[in-house]
Amino acid sequence: MDFSQLIFWRILFFSIIFMLLGHFALKFISPQRRHKLFLLVISWVMLGTISMETLLIFFSVCIGAYVLCFLQTKHNILPPRLLLGLMIPLLLLPLFYYKYADFAINDVLGQDFDVIRNLIIPVGISFYTFQVIAFCIDTLMNKEPIPGFVNYMLFCSFFPQIVAGPIERKKDLLPQMENIQPGFLAANLKTGISYVLIGIYFKSVLADNLASYMVTNYDGESAVIIWINNVLFSLRIYFDFAGYGLSAWGLAKCFNIQLSMNFWSPYSATNISEFWRRWHITLTSWFRDYIYFPLKGSRTKRWWLNILIVFLISGVWHGAGWNFLIWGLLIGITMVIHRVFAKRGHKMPAFPAWLLTIITMIFIWMFFYVTNPAYLLQHVKSVFDLTHYHGSFPLPGIKTDAALGVIIALAILTIVLEAISLKRHNDPYRIFTHPVIIVTMVTLMFLAHAGEAPAFIYFAF
Amino acid sequence: MKQLSFCIIIGMALGIILQQCIDKYMDPELIFFGKVANMTDAWFTKVKNNPAPLHIIIGGSEIATSVNPRAMQEKHGITVVNAGNHAGFGLPGNVVAAEHHIAKGNHVVCSLYPAPNITTQGLKFAFRQKGLNMFSTNIIPLNTGNLLTVLSGDLSANVNYVKRQRKRIKRGRPTHGYMNPEKATLHNNGFLEIHNMRMHEMEPEKLYHDEVCAATSDIVEFCKKMQQLCHERGASFSVMFALHYNSLDCRIKHAELARHLTVNGIPVLKDERLGISDDLSYFSDTPSHLSNKGVDICSDIWGYALKNRIYWTEQELTKTINSLGETSK
Structure with a gap:
């Protein structure tokens, strides 16, 4: 499907x-x-x-x-x-x-x-x-x-x-x-088709093109390549999964069914808790209602343990492998740290808070896509070892052509538009239903589709 | 609903028109290069996770039309990426097109062939070709450094190049016949099978010429730089002669070059033919493009050499040079 x-x-x-x-x-x-x-x-x-x-x-x-x-x-x-x-x-x-x-x-x-x-x-x-x-x-x-x-x-x-x-x-x-x-109802068809188009644009134009630039099975020797890969994957997984969710939402709307929104512009979140409230919303709320709350949630002294348990299970849900366990654990730890700071009344200004959230997530996604434990260990070592930040352009094994710059710029522009839409319409995706943007998206689908595309990432789960 | 349908139709029309414009005003040769590069990249993606080391063969059309990775995999059990180019860019240009394949654990082999165009002219030409197509996602990759080289290059050369391109585009056909689909079959591993067997009807003697890959300091310097690049990226490097039509006497020059490279620490893969053959049935439309028979022979020679990694030694080459000298006398 x-x-x-x-x-x-x-x-x-x-x-x-x-x-x-x-x-x-x-x-x-x-x-x-x-x-x-x-x-x-x-x-x-x-x-x-x-x-x-x-x-x-x-x-x-x-x-x-x-x-x-x-x-x-x-x-x-x-x-x-x-x-x-x-x-x-x-x-x-x-x-x-x-x-x-x-x-x-x-x-x-x-x-x-x-x-x-x-x-x-x-x-x-x-x-x-x-x-x-x-x-x-x-x-x-x-x-x-x-x-x-x-x-x-x-x-x-x-x-x-x-x-x-x-x-x-x-x-x-x-x-x-x-x-x-x-x-079929005309109003629902209009909204539905618009969202299907947004979803396909996310997937075919952004996610698939970003995917084609990723170095797969990278052994983790150069920290520069690791960070490029991390950025590419962070953008790719969002546009891939959100693209699926938006198409599903739109298609359901065409059949007069209102599904839940699974994403709410997560990359414009200014803290890690907010990020996870906006990312894969239905899974997060599932864990909240059926695991976190039965464990007494935050109404106990062990609230931090409850958070860790929930995100460890979330890691396991995503896949069977040590990397997914570590991924879940890291998210849990960052959530606990944020909660502790928030409880003490600390608050960062919006831009540094957003930057910190983004960098944290870009780093944590590394544990999601590097499934080979030996490579993952090397990735972690390289990221924290300054001697691995070497290498002059062109970088080995990775294509860094001008088209990549265009695709990344397009992805960032899309995220900025989401943030604007969220502020103006309280809906991050409504702006994309504007006629000019629809025309642009459809044109780009013809011009910049990635050819033979990989399946949606979350099909593997 | 009407507005949405209108937007979709306009978007589709715009997409199709723009695509048509890009296709129309894109150099037909670049379309061909892009196609070949995509095939090679797809093959590379398919095989790069194989546990066995990957042999990346870099060269021009003499490689693209002579090395069949599938045949080498089936016969010798080795995984080969044919990164042959088709542009007369010369060795540096060929390396630019294939450099994203040079990665840890790979074995990079550079093909040496007559008139390797070591000067930067070919390289500039290659950069310019790619620079003009930097916004297409389906092109030979142009990295940021190369893009800057193009942009900072002299304007008049770029303008002249565009003028030449306009003529070529107007004609709508690539310069080289083998770039037309009816005259060659591009396989899904980047190997190009030529159907035109013009060479078979030529008079052998008329095809002999003195142009062979001679031992020059340019070549040695280039090979050393390549070796250094591969070393930095954790790959191994060697060179080999691509099969070329010429009189057998020319082998002595190749043997001298091989010795020169060997003495300078550049490993040269061993092939008794030293890249020269006088059998016309091995060739198709040019003295460096092979026929099916030639491809079988060449894939076998290269397959054996890559699998066993047997290199020439200085002594062997001196002996060969002496015996070839005796024969030619």
Whole structure:
């Protein structure tokens, strides 16, 4: 479900044709029900085109959760907490097997099981598993009624958000699914298409071009190259993931569904806590509601430990590897430091605070993309060793041509526009719906697309 | 909705028109260079994480049309990047185009061939070519230092260059026939297979000329600089002669150059032919572009040499020079 690939739009186009034809053929079903059925079929077809294995794993997680919740609400089979204690590990089992078994068993425990090496992680498994778990907790703990099966499945499998979020909550998405407005509305189409274009511009023009300049598998010898790579990755991951989120938001809007915004111009944040409130918002709030708050959040003396736990888990969620653990830990530590300073009433002026936040994040992203532990160690050594800040231009192994300057300038301009839009309209992306900017973005899509593009980064999670 | 559709259509139209303008006013040869560079870069990205060392072969069209990385991988199990250029830029220009491949652990091989154009003229030409296309993302990379060189270069030379380019663009076809798609096939690893076998119909003697790669201080100096650059970047460096059509007598000059380089500490990969062949069936459209038969032979020679890294020694070369001298007498 790669919005930047033509194949996705081809499948969607034919699905909509099929949907319109179906509206005439299935007139005996109410328009709303027809709309729901078509959305379900499109979602499953989209998931099935990735692989049948992906679809089957998805069904097993979603249907398994529904059956258990259904039995509990109808027959009260076990105390809710006990049932959740049994259910959650069960729901996490496919995720653990595909994503963590190799790391946990072979790397951490030092075993040698070839069957679990290099397993292909089913697309979207981390996202829908967390969405389903949140659904189960909300339903069972709050003793809420179980929704109808079609509505529930639509909540789980709505195609714009299934593979890379946003991780939606029952209270936000399910009522919309239940009362979905059939057909297409002009106002929603206008907003939706505009956001899809913004998302594709983020991905194809910015993220993919930035990616083409990154030195992959770099051993970390030159600190200059490391910093260039860090900057490129920091920009790339934002435009990649935000690009997906904006396209998903826009596409959902076209089908009259309002998804949550996953990003809120994080690079204009002036402190690290604010940054994480604006980055992957639905995941951060998931961790806040289902891990941080149950640990008593900041209402305990161990608040710092709670923060560290949350971000360690966040690191693990992102991937199985030591680098992700360190990445999570570093974010946790910076959050704690910021909280301590804030509690003591210290406040930096806006610009230095923003600069410090940006530099901190540019450094921390290094732990996200360097997955080889030996290389990561060398990266850290080089960054803190002045003797590694050598090298005259041209730098070995990295392309530093004028086009890179243009792309970086475009990326920075985009972030500045976000900040302006946030101040003016209280929405960082609204400015991009201005006709002149739409024309510019579409023109750039033709002129500066990166050719054969890598998939969205978060598809790997 | 109408406004949005209008904006999208205008944006698309503008994008298409601008792209067409860029394509129309872009030097057809540059489009070709860009295509080759993209193919080479894509191949490099594909193979660079292989555990075996990477052999980067830098040169001009004599390399681009003679080294088939896939054949070398299949036959010798080595990973090769054909970073051959197609512009007559000369050795320094060829290095500029391929320098982003010179990285730690790689084995860089520079091809030596007749008229290597060591002077900076070729280099300036290369810079200018790239400078004029600096805003396209699909070009041979131009780094900041080189861009400054272009901008600080003399204005009249740049203007003259643009005038020449205008004529070429008006004609709409690259100067060299092999740059036209119907006359050659560009493989997805940067190797260019030439279909024109003009050389087969030529009279051998008429093709002989004295132009060989002679032992000059320029070449030694250039090779030393290259060796230093590779050393700084953690790569190893050596040179080798590309296969060229000439009378076998010319091999003695190559042997002298090889000895000169060896004495100066530049390793020269061993090839008994010393880059000279008088078999016309090995060549396609020029005395340095190979036919399929020549490519097979050349890929085999280079593959063996790169895999085993056998270098000429001073004694061997002296012996070879003596025996070639005897033969020519």
